[in-house]
Amino acid sequence: MIVKHIPQLPFFTAGDETRLTEVLHPKNDLIELPYSIAYATIAPGKASLPHILGGSETYIFTAGEGRITINEIQQKVAPGVVVFVPENARQFVENQGDTELCFYCVVAPAWSEESEKVERK
Numbered sequence: 001m002i003v004k005h006i007p008q009l010p011f012f013t014a015g016d017e018t019r020l021t022e023v024l025h026p027k028n029d030l031i032e033l034p035y036s037i038a039y040a041t042i043a044p045g046k047a048s049l050p051h052i053l054g055g056s057e058t059y060i061f062t063a064g065e066g067r068i069t070i071n072e073i074q075q076k077v078a079p080g081v082v083v084f085v086p087e088n089a090r091q092f093v094e095n096q097g098d099t100e101l102c103f104y105c106v107v108a109p110a111w112s113e114e115s116e117k118v119e120r121k
Contacts, residue, residue: 015118016048026110036110042101047094054115057085057107064101067094
């Protein structure tokens with residue numbers, strides 16, 4: 001069994017400029033998984049940088065209000081909203097509320113730096 005408590009995990013600024021912690025990743029946890037799970041936050045008025053992943057990504061929103069854009073199609077997000085992003089889709093998330101926008105990211109296959117292309121400002 002592996003048990004983790006999100007507030008106790010180390011957070012860092014990811015390449016897409018979200019505040020992120022890796023919850024489960026086969027390279028870190030030495031377990032066989034066909035995916036990875038991260039937990040991310042975006043401050044009010046901020047957004048992740050547009051990026052493209054070589055695999056799929058599923059977002060599970062837990063707090064805040066915002067919008068996700070996938071290949072120029074926009075969708076409002078809030079707690080309880082789940083969004084599937086197909087591989088090679090251009091995507092970014094914007095916080096449009098007054099509190100942190102919080103969400104889990106499930107990436108399949110597991111996230112790797114080589115599989116992500118981030119559009120720099």
